Amino acid sequence: MALTEKKTGVSRQFAASSAVAGLARDQVASALREWELSFLVPDAALVMGELVANAIVASGLADVIKVHVGFRVAEVVLAVWDRCDGRPLVQKVELSLETLDLREENFDDNGGWGLSIVESLASRCWVEPTRPSGKWVCAALKLEERR
Numbered sequence: 001m002a003l004t005e006k007k008t009g010v011s012r013q014f015a016a017s018s019a020v021a022g023l024a025r026d027q028v029a030s031a032l033r034e035w036e037l038s039f040l041v042p043d044a045a046l047v048m049g050e051l052v053a054n055a056i057v058a059s060g061l062a063d064v065i066k067v068h069v070g071f072r073v074a075e076v077v078l079a080v081w082d083r084c085d086g087r088p089l090v091q092k093v094e095l096s097l098e099t100l101d102l103r104e105e106n107f108d109d110n111g112g113w114g115l116s117i118v119e120s121l122a123s124r125c126w127v128e129p130t131r132p133s134g135k136w137v138c139a140a141l142k143l144e145e146r147r
């Protein structure tokens with residue numbers, strides 16, 4: 001189902017900046033509370049934060065990022081749009097504290113977990129390309145698995 005056909009939802013647009021992740025997490029939390037789905041807030045806020053962080057990296061300064069939280073009968077859909085035509089690429093990394101390199105000079109080398117975390121929390125993930133450029137990166141959380 002296309003993003004625009006979601007049953008109900010809230011969408012916002014931001015200028016790409018590091019502040020967007022926190023604002024988008026707040027948007028997720030307030031929408032879910034309004035829909036009486038507070039039990040989803042921790043997982044949904046984490047997923048949204050990862051999708052937004054990726055969109056910020058993919059975007060140029062002052063590019064627009066769009067954030068959507070949708071609620072259908074059986075699931076909540078989290079979606080983030082960016083203008084970049086590059087595609088998310090899930091890296092099969094082992095999520096383990098033992099493999100972390102905590103030396104300060106190597107700290108940036110510990111990335112590559114974001115989408116693995118999203119995939120493990122979401123029941124499905126997908127990308128919807130948009131014209132003339134960009135895409136929605138989407139993740140759905142099923143309600144019945146979490147009540």
Ligand SMILES: Nc1ncnc2c1ncn2[C@@H]1O[C@H](COP(=O)(O)OP(=O)(O)OP(=O)(O)O)[C@@H](O)[C@H]1O
Nearest residue numbers: 054055058084086087088089111112113114115116
């Ligand atoms: N919105 C996006 N647009 C373009 N490429 C993306 C997008 N999201 C993810 N990617 C690509 O997929 C890769 C994997 O993303 P992922 O979130 O798993 O890891 P990361 O962002 O590199 O590191 P981390 O999330 O742990 O800080 C990214 O490095 C990037 O190349």
Ligand SMILES: [Mg+2]
Nearest residue numbers: 053054114115
């Ligand atoms: Mg990431």
